[in-house]
Amino acid sequence: MFEPTYRQHQILRYIAKNGITNINDKDNPNIELYWELVRAKYLKNFIGRGIYDWRFDITEKGEKYLESVIEKVKAEPFPIVDFNKLSEFGLIVEINRKVLHPLGLALCYKPDTGMSDGAYVSDDYVWEYDKATLKEDRVKYKAFIKNRIEILKELLKDEE
Numbered sequence: 001m002f003e004p005t006y007r008q009h010q011i012l013r014y015i016a017k018n019g020i021t022n023i024n025d026k027d028n029p030n031i032e033l034y035w036e037l038v039r040a041k042y043l044k045n046f047i048g049r050g051i052y053d054w055r056f057d058i059t060e061k062g063e064k065y066l067e068s069v070i071e072k073v074k075a076e077p078f079p080i081v082d083f084n085k086l087s088e089f090g091l092i093v094e095i096n097r098k099v100l101h102p103l104g105l106a107l108c109y110k111p112d113t114g115m116s117d118g119a120y121v122s123d124d125y126v127w128e129y130d131k132a133t134l135k136e137d138r139v140k141y142k143a144f145i146k147n148r149i150e151i152l153k154e155l156l157k158d159e160e
Contacts, residue, residue: 002040004065006082006114008033012042012062020057037062079155082114089151090141093129101127 004012011033015021023034034056037043042062046055058066086092087109096106104125109116120127129137144151 002036002042004037004040004042005033005112006084007112008037008042009069011037012058012066015043015056015058016063016066020055023054023056081155083109083116084111084114085155087111088140089144090137090139091144093133093137094141096127097129097134101129 007030011030023031028034031054034043034045034054038045038056040061041059042065043056044059045057083092092107092109100107100119104122104127105119106122106127107116107119
């Protein structure tokens with residue numbers, strides 16, 4: 001059974017909120033995400049103004065999917081931040097570096113879904129990031145810590 005990825009879910013939410021969306025498939029690197037949603041009947045498409053222009057609208061199935069997601073979210077006591085967001089904040093590297101790597105573990109997740117299956121186990125019981133990754137994610141982590149209240153307020157607002 002087809003389950004929309006995190007990015008496809010965002011596309012559906014955008015179209016449901018804003019109505020028919022025009023896409024030029026020459027310029028859009030995510031066009032395949034739209035076509036997968038069309039094939040799964042979450043979106044319908046029709047030709048726009050030019051040969052590469054497509055117009056997408058949400059179908060009844062897409063609307064029902066979004067309604068079911070909203071019901072699941074309402075059942076959750078708090079908004080959920082997926083692993084893509086945690087990584088964007090530099091938290092995955094920080095958790096790995098401070099907690100899991102010393103234990104021979106490394107938290108892993110799938111960027112296309114934002115979900116985690118768990119942690120890798122190192123065959124030599126050691127994990128280390130390269131210096132460039134550490135430096136880049138340290139900057140993201142410090143920015144998150146500095147602005148976390150505003151960031152979290154924004155996340156809560158997005159869920160409403």
